[in-house]
Amino acid sequence: MGIPINLEGKNVLVTGGAGFGVGAGVCQAIAESGARLVVNDLDGVAAAKTAARYPGTLAIAGDIGKSEDVERIFAEAKVHCGVLHGVVNNAGVGLNKPAHEATEADFDRLFGIDVRGLWLVSKVFTNQLLETKEVGHIVNIASVHAHSTNAGYALYAAAKSAVTGLTRGMALDLGQHLIRVNAIAPGYVHSEQGFEIIRTWADDPQAWADTCRTDQQALPYFLDAVDCGYTAVFLLSNLSRGITGQTIFVDNGTTSMVFNRSFTERS
Ligand SMILES: NC(=O)c1ccc[n+]([C@@H]2O[C@H](COP(=O)([O-])OP(=O)(O)OC[C@H]3O[C@@H](n4cnc5c(N)ncnc54)[C@H](O)[C@@H]3O)[C@@H](O)[C@H]2O)c1
Numbered sequence: 001m002g003i004p005i006n007l008e009g010k011n012v013l014v015t016g017g018a019g020f021g022v023g024a025g026v027c028q029a030i031a032e033s034g035a036r037l038v039v040n041d042l043d044g045v046a047a048a049k050t051a052a053r054y055p056g057t058l059a060i061a062g063d064i065g066k067s068e069d070v071e072r073i074f075a076e077a078k079v080h081c082g083v084l085h086g087v088v089n090n091a092g093v094g095l096n097k098p099a100h101e102a103t104e105a106d107f108d109r110l111f112g113i114d115v116r117g118l119w120l121v122s123k124v125f126t127n128q129l130l131e132t133k134e135v136g137h138i139v140n141i142a143s144v145h146a147h148s149t150n151a152g153y154a155l156y157a158a159a160k161s162a163v164t165g166l167t168r169g170m171a172l173d174l175g176q177h178l179i180r181v182n183a184i185a186p187g188y189v190h191s192e193q194g195f196e197i198i199r200t201w202a203d204d205p206q207a208w209a210d211t212c213r214t215d216q217q218a219l220p221y222f223l224d225a226v227d228c229g230y231t232a233v234f235l236l237s238n239l240s241r242g243i244t245g246q247t248i249f250v251d252n253g254t255t256s257m258v259f260n261r262s263f264t265e266r267s
Contacts, residue, residue: 005237007035011081012236013073014039015064015121016091018046020193022141022186023090025225026232027054030088033233038077038084040064040091064091064117074124085136086236087125089118089163092141096201099154107155114159119166122181126170129179139232140167140183142247147185147255160185164247171245180244182235187251188212190222215260218253 012030017023018041030037031054041047044061051059060076062069077084092114095106122138129136142163149157164183171181188209195205202208213222228250234240235248249255 003239005033005233005239007033007086007233007236010035010085010236011038011077011083012036012086012088013077013084013121013125014088014090015117016041017088018043018050018059020191021189022225022228024050024191025189025227025229026088026090026141027057027229028226029229029233030236031057033237035086035236036081038081040073042091064121065112067120070117070120070124073121074128078128083128083132083134083136084125085134087121087136087138088232088236089121089138089140091117094197095156095159096152097155098152102155110155110159111162114156115162115166118163122166122170126174126179130177135178137179137236138167138170138181139235140164140181141228142167142183142185144185144187144249144251144255146183146247147249167247168245175244180235180240182240182243182245183247184228184231184235185247185249185251185255186228187217187223187249187254189225189228191225215262216254216257217251217261218256221252223250223252 012035014026017027017039027039027050037054037057039047039050040060040062042063047059047061051057058080060073062073095110140163143160145153145157146160146164167181167183198205198208231248231250
């Protein structure tokens with residue numbers, strides 16, 4: 001018999017879970033773990049579609065950047081499934097613009113969702129756990145940009161670095177309550193639906209993705225969103241009871257490199 005990871009009887013909220021990227025893989029993995037999935041998204045229709053894929057899933061529309069929405073998300077979850085035992089802070093937006101060209105509105109939107117929103121969700125979740133004397137865990141979705149970055153991503157790298165800082169600090173605040181806080185930093189997660197976004201910087205999205213796979217990773221296959229999801233399930237389970245405050249890079253080896261593979265390739 002293998003080592004079981006079973007989250008049956010747990011309720012887990014995934015924010016921004018209705019997208020096609022990391023959130024989709026996290027929702028799949030949480031559903032496979034046996035936990036009851038609560039999927040939030042700004043886009044209520046898309047959240048309902050995701051919920052329909054996994055029987056028993058609750059969909060709650062809401063903007064995690066607004067404290068009144070965050071309070072409502074937790075209140076609705078409590079009415080429908082009781083207390084939440086886990087949160088995956090996945091909702092996020094990107095920004096590809098040099099810092100000196102970005103506007104204050106760009107900055108406020110990015111930090112308002114990726115940092116402030118994530119903090120608001122974590123805060124309400126923690127206070128609900130403390131009030132009900134339940135134990136639960138937080139998994140934040142950061143990015144490889146919290147480790148090293150590219151031109152045009154300074155503000156995104158700053159926002160995701162704030163996420164890893166918050167992860168470390170909250171882990172120290174909450175350890176006494178047995179609440180663990182960790183982060184996952186994904187590399188390039190492959191999905192053809194993402195090609196529209198890639199087209200904003202590359203003429204041939206497939207060629208760009210293939211170069212990512214063959215030249216910018218140690219492993220020769222694409223990173224799948226569910227690879228992040230399975231790591232989230234591990235971090236929410238007791239198998240990771242010795243891990244808190246950490247950021248796990250789920251990146252097929254990207255952040256272990258200084259230069260691309262082709263730098264030292266032998267023919
Ligand atoms: N896709 C990747 O390759 C990749 C790599 C590293 C990190 N990430 C991170 O993964 C997370 C998910 O992004 P994704 O790439 O899967 O994108 P995505 O666009 O597929 O999903 C993001 C979802 O978040 C929702 N959302 C946006 N703002 C929201 C808000 N204020 N409140 C609630 N929901 C909101 C969107 O509606 C969307 O459904 C983000 O935090 C992102 O930074 C993604």
